[in-house]
Amino acid sequence: MSQFNRNRRLRVNESIRSIVRETSLSPQDFMLPMFVAEGKDIKSPIPSMPGIYRHSLDNTIKEVKEAWDLGIRAVNIYVKVSENLKDNTGKEAWNKDGLMQQTIRAIKDAVPEMIVMPDVALDPYSIYGHDGIIEKGYVVNDPTIDALTRMSLSHAEAGADFVAPSDMMDGRVFAIRKALEEHGHHNVGIMSYSAKYASAFYGPFRDALDSAPVDAQNIPKDKKTYQMDYANRIEAIKEALDDVAEGADIVMVKPGIAYLDIVREVKNAVNVPVSVYHVSGEYAMIKAAAERGWLDHDRIMIEQLYCIKRAGASLISTYFAKEASVLLNK
Ligand code: PBG
Numbered sequence: 001m002s003q004f005n006r007n008r009r010l011r012v013n014e015s016i017r018s019i020v021r022e023t024s025l026s027p028q029d030f031m032l033p034m035f036v037a038e039g040k041d042i043k044s045p046i047p048s049m050p051g052i053y054r055h056s057l058d059n060t061i062k063e064v065k066e067a068w069d070l071g072i073r074a075v076n077i078y079v080k081v082s083e084n085l086k087d088n089t090g091k092e093a094w095n096k097d098g099l100m101q102q103t104i105r106a107i108k109d110a111v112p113e114m115i116v117m118p119d120v121a122l123d124p125y126s127i128y129g130h131d132g133i134i135e136k137g138y139v140v141n142d143p144t145i146d147a148l149t150r151m152s153l154s155h156a157e158a159g160a161d162f163v164a165p166s167d168m169m170d171g172r173v174f175a176i177r178k179a180l181e182e183h184g185h186h187n188v189g190i191m192s193y194s195a196k197y198a199s200a201f202y203g204p205f206r207d208a209l210d211s212a213p214v215d216a217q218n219i220p221k222d223k224k225t226y227q228m229d230y231a232n233r234i235e236a237i238k239e240a241l242d243d244v245a246e247g248a249d250i251v252m253v254k255p256g257i258a259y260l261d262i263v264r265e266v267k268n269a270v271n272v273p274v275s276v277y278h279v280s281g282e283y284a285m286i287k288a289a290a291e292r293g294w295l296d297h298d299r300i301m302i303e304q305l306y307c308i309k310r311a312g313a314s315l316i317s318t319y320f321a322k323e324a325s326v327l328l329n330k
Helices: 007-011 014-020 057-070 099-110 141-158 172-182 200-209 234-246 257-269 280-291 297-311 321-328
Strands: 030-037 043-045 053-055 074-080 115-120 162-165 189-196 250-254 274-278 315-318
Touching: 007 014, 030 057, 030 099, 030 321, 053 057, 057 099, 057 321, 074 099, 074 200, 099 115, 099 141, 115 141, 141 162, 141 172, 162 172, 172 189, 172 234, 189 234, 189 257, 200 280, 234 250, 234 257, 250 257, 257 274, 257 297, 274 297, 280 297, 297 315, 297 321, 315 321
Parallel strands: 030 053, 030 074, 030 315, 074 115, 115 162, 162 189, 189 250, 250 274, 274 315
Antiparallel strands: 043 053
């Protein structure tokens, strides 16, 4: 009787399905990405990301409290600074009273147990919209690392639990880890964007921060000299292993849904938690299709998040964090 298996027996009703389910999903699996803007009482919508706002610091704190009450335990912070603070060195990035540093302090003050993970990359501070310093039309690696290290230290000093370098420079995890240790920040972790692809899925995010690469002579039009080629798989494993060797506590794969093969491969290759960034364009696609009535918003949202988890993610950074938590808590 072994050649005829009734696999459907385990799908007969929801009780059975619930006790054999291989993957679970809960608000603790999510990190909430947040956009912070200068000013007071500001909640400005991002047209390509319905339901997501750039909040001033006061409103950011309200959002963080709501997220905490829903069971979310980590936030990723991105700031939008005004044009006059931007240059090619990105020096505003390590201003100890900069918007990011103020935000970290305010969140840790208001909700001390919330894990705060500031983004580490120069693009919000770069007049050119690049993640690093540009010399002769090229994003230069080692000078950029010095900037990222200063930036990370200023985040740690403001109270960040983790720093999250999203820039894809080589050797930055090692340099940041070394600097954190030398300054006594032994318990400040590093979540490294290890396999971050040069992707068109980031479009809405660049709208949100007004951080797209500028169209100017001798400025690269895209980020392909540092972010990965989406045709590559083996390289992602090398990037992740290198970052673990350099001291990363968590490695990230980004984007999510179109890259789940990479998530599984990286998961199998490393011995640290893997996180996945379900990025702005993925969010926008679901919102747009749902607005037209072409897809069932809530079911697609939960299905995608489960699939990311199933692929091997321990943590998912997603703009759906709050909406999905509301549903999961029901
Ligand atoms: C930049 C950064 C980007 C995102 C996170 N950090 C954009 C980029 O690399 O151009 C994208 C996130 C998203 O699309 O949701 N350091």
